[in-house]
Amino acid sequence: MSSPQGVTNPSLDWRISSRCNGGGCVQVAFADNMIVVRDSKHPDNGMLRYSHSEWLAFTRAVKQGAYDLA
Template sequence: MPDTPDSSLWRRARRCGDGACVEVAVLDDEVLVRDSKDPQGPVLRFSRAEWLAFLAGVREGEFDR
């Protein structure tokens, strides 16, 4: 597997308009996250289980202030 996927695999929210967005690429065994302003910059890597736990926490308000 290449270090980072082809640009066609990266997705961002529909509401992202000004280019300051988080991009996500879902692969077979991991989920990658990067800053759209720096596509050649660092990439965060999560297992699918970690990503699903994060999404569940977001939906449940676990990260609300």
């Protein structure tokens, strides 16, 4: 598995939501000064990385229902 540029810790502590039922879930890890996200079904297919401020903006929007399906 390749690490995103700037991630130096090869043994990331991946977290997954307790609401994940084995379906299309994402895993999240905190590394250096960023948040790293990957697909739980295909963990070797790469990762996305976000700054703390980007992740905070995303999680706030989720909590406010910005991505809820009608």
